[in-house]
Amino acid sequence: MSKEINNLKRTAVQIRKDIMDISAHCGGGATHVGPALSAADIVAALYFKIMNVDPTNPSWEDRDRFILSKGHAYSVLYAALAERGYFPREELMTTRNINSRLQGHPVLGKTPGVDMVSGSLGNGLSCGLGIAMGLKLQGKRKPRVYVMLGDGESQEGMVWEAAMCAPNKGIDNLVAIVDYNHLQSCGALDEINSLHPMVEKWESFGWKVFEMNGHDMDDIVSKLLIAREYAGQPVCLIAHTVKGRGVSFIEHNNAWHAKIATEAEYQAAIEELDAQLTAIDADED
Amino acid sequence: MRQFEREKKSTRDAYGNAVHELAKQDPTVIGIGADTTNNIGLKGMAKEFPDRVINVGIAEQNMMGTAAGLAATGFKVFGGSFGPFVAMRSLEQFRTFIAYPHLNVKMAGGMGGLSAANEGVTHQCPEDMAIMRTIPGNIVVYPADMASCDVIVKKLSTIPGPAYIRLGKFPFLKVFDENYTFEPGKANLLEDGTDLTLIACGTTITRCLQAKDVLAEEGISARVLDMSCIKPLDENAVLAAAKETGAIVTVEEGTILGGLGSAVAEVLVEQALVPMQRVGVRDVFTESGDHDPLMDKYGLSVADIVSAAKAVLARK
Numbered sequence: 145m146s147k148e149i150n151n152l153k154r155t156a157v158q159i160r161k162d163i164m165d166i167s168a169h170c171g172g173g174a175t176h177v178g179p180a181l182s183a184a185d186i187v188a189a190l191y192f193k194i195m196n197v198d199p200t201n202p203s204w205e206d207r208d209r210f211i212l213s214k215g216h217a218y219s220v221l222y223a224a225l226a227e228r229g230y231f232p233r234e235e236l237m238t239t240r241n242i243n244s245r246l247q248g249h250p251v252l253g254k255t256p257g258v259d260m261v262s263g264s265l266g267n268g269l270s271c272g273l274g275i276a277m278g279l280k281l282q283g284k285r286k287p288r289v290y291v292m293l294g295d296g297e298s299q300e301g302m303v304w305e306a307a308m309c310a311p312n313k314g315i316d317n318l319v320a321i322v323d324y325n326h327l328q329s330c331g332a333l334d335e336i337n338s339l340h341p342m343v344e345k346w347e348s349f350g351w352k353v354f355e356m357n358g359h360d361m362d363d364i365v366s367k368l369l370i371a372r373e374y375a376g377q378p379v380c381l382i383a384h385t386v387k388g389r390g391v392s393f394i395e396h397n398n399a400w401h402a403k404i405a406t407e408a409e410y411q412a413a414i415e416e417l418d419a420q421l422t423a424i425d426a427d428e429d
Numbered sequence: 430m431r432q433f434e435r436e437k438k439s440t441r442d443a444y445g446n447a448v449h450e451l452a453k454q455d456p457t458v459i460g461i462g463a464d465t466t467n468n469i470g471l472k473g474m475a476k477e478f479p480d481r482v483i484n485v486g487i488a489e490q491n492m493m494g495t496a497a498g499l500a501a502t503g504f505k506v507f508g509g510s511f512g513p514f515v516a517m518r519s520l521e522q523f524r525t526f527i528a529y530p531h532l533n534v535k536m537a538g539g540m541g542g543l544s545a546a547n548e549g550v551t552h553q554c555p556e557d558m559a560i561m562r563t564i565p566g567n568i569v570v571y572p573a574d575m576a577s578c579d580v581i582v583k584k585l586s587t588i589p590g591p592a593y594i595r596l597g598k599f600p601f602l603k604v605f606d607e608n609y610t611f612e613p614g615k616a617n618l619l620e621d622g623t624d625l626t627l628i629a630c631g632t633t634i635t636r637c638l639q640a641k642d643v644l645a646e647e648g649i650s651a652r653v654l655d656m657s658c659i660k661p662l663d664e665n666a667v668l669a670a671a672k673e674t675g676a677i678v679t680v681e682e683g684t685i686l687g688g689l690g691s692a693v694a695e696v697l698v699e700q701a702l703v704p705m706q707r708v709g710v711r712d713v714f715t716e717s718g719d720h721d722p723l724m725d726k727y728g729l730s731v732a733d734i735v736s737a738a739k740a741v742l743a744r745k
Contacts, residue, residue: 205503252501252530260501264525270491271526274498281459281480282502302522305491313483 148193149361150424155227156188156361157420160390162223162236164417167403168410172240172248174402178388180220182325183212183292185359186368186383190290191224194368199229202256208287209259209275213268214294214323215249216402221258222246230257266300269293269320273306276318276378285317288372292321296328299337304349310378311350319371320351320380323358325387327398346380358383391416430642430731433602433635436575440596441539443578445470448507451586452478458586459483459499461508463492469509469539469596489514493522493536500532505586509537511545512554512595516561528564528591535585541571541595542631542682543710543724548598549717555710558630559687561593562660568592568613569660571631571682577605577657584611595631599720602635614661622652625738626670626677630656630689632720633680633708633729640680640734651738662692664700671701676741678706680734682724685709704744706737 160181167175187210191197195208212221219239226233231245238244245255249263260271272291279287293303310318324342326333333339346353352374356367364383371379387401388394391413405413445460452458452474460471460482475482483499485492489510496506509515515523515538527534538557545552561569568585572578572594585592610617619634620641629637634655641651652674654666670677677697679690690707697705710727718726 252532260498261526261530264521267490267494267522267526270494270522271498271501273491274495274500275502276498277483277495278499278502278504281504302488302490302494305485305488306494309485309488309491309495312486 147428149365150428152188152192152361152365153424154421155192156185157390157417158227159184159188159220159223161414161417162226163219164391164405164410164413166219166223166236166239168405168407170237170239170241174404175219176216176402177394177405178327178398178400179214179217179294181389181391181394182385182387183214183217183220183323184390185361186292186321186323186364187220187224189361189364189368191228193365194372195290196287199257202230206284206287209272209289211260211268211272211289211291212250212262213291214265214297215263218248218250218263221250222255225255225257228257265294265297266302269303269306272318273310273315276310276315277313279317280315288317288319290319290321292323295322295324295326295333295339295342298322298339307346307349307351315378316375318378320378322380322382323385324382325385327387329401331398342382346382350377351380352377353380353382355382355384358385359389390420430639433604436600436603438575439598439600440572440575440578441468441598442470443572443575444509444537444582444594444596445472445474447579447582449474449477451583452481455505457504459504459506461485461492461496461499461506463487463489463510463514465510465539469537489519490522493519494526496534497522497526497532500527500534501530506534508534509539509596511552512538512541512557513552516554516557516593520560523591524564528567531566531590533589535592535594537594537596539596540598543715543727544597544599544720546598546720546723547717550714553715555683555715557593557595558659558681558683558689559691562687562692564591566590567660568658570658571595573631573634573655573657574601574603574605576607577609577611580607580609581611588613597632601632604635611658613658614663615658616663616666617655618666619653619655622650623674624650624676625741626652626654626674627734627738628654628656628667628670628677628679628689628693630659630681632682632724636729636731636734637680639731640738643731643735644738649738649742656689659689659692662696664696667693667696668701671697671703676704676745678708678734678737678741680708680729682729683709685711704741706741708734708737
């Protein structure tokens with residue numbers, strides 16, 4: 145097991161601890177814990193391995209971009225940005241509070257490192273498409289645009305407007321990542337409005353599709369590296385994930401779609417997450 | 430009563446031509462449409478700069494999101510579709526992804542107001558100005574003719590941030606020339622008067638000037654203000670009109686709920702209460718028909734303006 149992968153795993157655990165801290169202590173009301181934990185491994189890989197970004201220059205023109213289209217998972221993004229050094233970690237506790245730079249959903253221009261407004265579901269892929277088009281028009285060949293969509297979010301028609309358009313416009317600097325955790329606010333996707341067959345949908349729209357285990361850091365890094373280099377087509381990564389991943393009593397538990405963690409729940413979650421850190425250390429020894 | 434000459438082309442052509450001219454000077458100017466790039470006059474630009482006119486197909490929401498992304502990457506984006514598809518179908522995308530982060534996107538609502546005419550209610554949009562006025566930081570303007578449209582678009586290109594420009598479908602009546610001046614938040618005093626003020630926007634300017642002539646025959650002196658920019662509103666011009674003429678009639682090609690008349694009334698109620706009346710579409714759905722007869726039928730005839738003027742004078 146490489147040291148780099150283990151460090152990414154540690155970062156993902158730290159992000160999960162931050163998410164629990166925000167849920168328990170920010171005082172900004174219920175936090176969307178399940179959707180954030182679901183995305184933590186992928187977001188850690190993006191900000192700490194894959195993306196070419198500079199926290200000291202968040203609006204650097206040649207940076208890679210990330211849009212958290214499932215913006216209700218803001219806590220995973222804010223935690224990653226804080227851990228990456230865009231703003232002090234202490235600021236996480238101002239999330240959703242008055243006078244904070246960390247709004248209820250991500251906002252371009254308010255939070256260093258946030259590349260687009262998001263949270264109104266279904267919009268992120270179009271915005272990413274526009275950025276990808278803009279980068280191409282500017283002749284910038286290197287930067288990539290990563291857009292993370294929720295699976296439930298993909299019930300929005302606008303997702304498919306953008307999905308149809310990107311390959312038709314010759315866009316290949318855009319990577320869609322679907323956090324396929326099979327739960328949405330009111331329950332199971334497959335009971336409410338199934339997205340099945342997800343892979344075939346994206347393929348038929350003209351995307352190169354890879355599936356990955358969204359909690360296996362080796363798999364995540366490997367697929368993101370392929371996506372980063374892929375030319376000729378936009379890439380969609382279908383990430384098989386578990387809502388609430390990383391904390392046993394939150395996994396698959398939709399009561400945690402949005403919730404304030406009690407102190408006892410917070411302590412129990414931290415205990416589990418610390419045990420995961422210990423296990424990573426043991427694995428390395 | 431004076432008459433006006435019909436223009437050869439529409440404000441849609443003027444919009445596209447202005448954007449095309451800007452694009453020649455500025456490589457960051459981009460045109461975008463939802464199967465509407467021809468309809469908003471961008472055909473010429475698309476021919477010269479095919480990479481810089483993007484047609485996303487019939488998908489207005491995707492057009493707005495794409496425009497937001499392009500603007501976030503440093504481009505000046507000029508887009509458009511038909512009034513209801515900009516001001517209604519993709520309103521949320523305009524509001525949340527363009528206006529909220531104050532991105533540099535100007536969106537045209539072609540066939541705005543009643544100008545979709547024979548297309549009927551599905552394509553008309555008498556509500557667009559009212560809706561767009563509620564968005565913070567948005568500039569909302571209805572050019573009266575081709576010359577003023579050209580001046581307005583070029584001026585807007587120098588102002589970062591969002592704007593909504595209502596365009597017509599068929600040629601309008603010519604009222605201005607290339608000496609037209611435009612500044613957001615500044616009305617143009619077209620003709621002075623002492624008894625009341627007619628405040629007009631876009632196509633109602635010619636009708637207000639005609640109404641002024643009719644009123645003059647009866648010894649009534651009307652000031653006529655060009656308030657084609659309803660947001661930001663020139664409050665000083667409204668207050669001066671209230672103080673100096675003592676009565677106001679607003680005349681707008683659109684619903685009287687929330688547009689020019691409401692904007693003027695907000696100023697008057699809070700700062701200078703004088704008799705006022707709104708002329709416009711009175712909370713009804715309209716119908717198919719030629720543009721001018723439609724305006725006449727739905728409360729915007731010269732006679733309607735004259736009778737509103739007399740009504741406010743009677744309340745003075």
